[in-house]
């Protein structure tokens with residue numbers, strides 16, 4: 001009898017970390033306009049301080065704050081207007097005691113001034129005199145030089161996924177190009193005599209391929225690029241050949257199907273038959289995904305995911321995405337949502353259970369509704385927004401219990 005020797009998921013992640021210790025250090029330099037969603041290869045330090053000069057954040061008069069002390073609605077202070085600052089130009093002139101210079105929003109603060117009074121609190125008495133009806137504190141109405149970004153401060157960390165707002169910051173600093181990780185190359189091989197091209201003829205008894213497309217899309221979401229997609233029948237030599245071909249052109253090979261112990265489940269044996277091929281995980285104490293396989297060949301990673309699409313999706317997220325993040329120096333950035341459990345969920349003690357859920361919003365609170373359906377059901381995949389992890393020591397989750405939903 002052949003039984004799988006199962007590891008806990010924490011132990012499996014540890015094995016992944018220990019097995020793939022070579023750092024992934026391929027990078028390319030790209031214009032920031034093309035960097036959205038890419039992963040920063042190194043820390044980015046600001047080459048300048050920002051703003052580069054103190055600027056007004058309001059339309060008003062640059063003054064010496066102490067000149068305005070005691071000003072009030074019934075007792076204005078009178079100041080001489082000695083000029084105005086033009087946008088995009090260096091401020092000319094200096095504000096001395098008893099003087100004010102007009103500054104539009106965003107313009108440079110002239111020398112001497114330490115605050116700006118908004119025009120709403122100022123009355124123009126004539127060309128060169130204003131009455132100020134409010135006191136202003138030092139710094140009021142001004143964004144000081146270097147307030148936003150200090151010189152040499154870190155604006156992006158190695159391993160950070162570049163977001164639209166980061167592109168905003170980089171533009172403000174005049175950084176045109178950025179070093180990002182070259183995308184990891186990932187191949188997907190789907191196996192099974194019954195699996196056929198999703199878009200071709202389908203005979204009765206055959207199944208349209210889901211996993212190749214599902215896993216490729218998830219890998220792209222993780223920041224990898226797909227170097228090869230193959231569909232192979234349950235034929236040992238064809239599978240072996242496909243693995244060999246995939247290894248040549250990728251850093252990670254993901255296989256779907258054939259992970260279990262049935263007569264046609266030959267993924268593990270095929271990996272072991274490759275030169276230097278070794279399987280170091282076959283079986284994980286998780287539900288779904290018990291027959292998961294993880295191996296390596298010449299430093300490259302191979303994953304054998306269970307064929308059921310929803311199991312493949314969970315195992316991809318829990319192990320393959322984990323390795324991609326490690327290679328990219330990314331911190332765990334799973335987004336969790338607090339929700340209350342919509343119904344009792346039973347789980348198998350001794351196995352960590354990943355229960356796909358749908359999130360339903362009720363009065364600003366989320367309810368996590370478990371999505372059942374055999375792991376072969378594609379709607380389980382399509383409707384699930386995330387999953388609840390139920391530890392191996394628990395027997396389930398009670399209706400109404402607070403849970404953390406990890407978003408897919």
Ligand SMILES: Nc1nc2c(c(=O)[nH]1)N[C@H]1C(S)=C(S)[C@@H](COP(=O)(O)OP(=O)(O)OC[C@H]3O[C@@H](n4cnc5c(N)ncnc54)[C@H](O)[C@@H]3O)O[C@H]1N2
Nearest residue numbers: 190209210211212257258259260265290305306307308311
């Ligand atoms: N005797 C045992 N049988 C099974 C066990 C076990 O421990 N002992 N584990 C079960 C579990 S759990 C799972 S999950 C499956 C895993 O099976 P395989 O990884 O060997 O996958 P297949 O048998 O090839 O396929 C399973 C299922 O998924 C469909 N499939 C496969 N590939 C695709 C694809 N690319 N697109 C769409 N659907 C796909 C396939 O047609 C099967 O229905 O084993 C259990 N059995």
Ligand code: MOO
Nearest residue numbers: 288289290311375
């Ligand atoms: O991986 Mo399986 O049935 O646990 O889906």
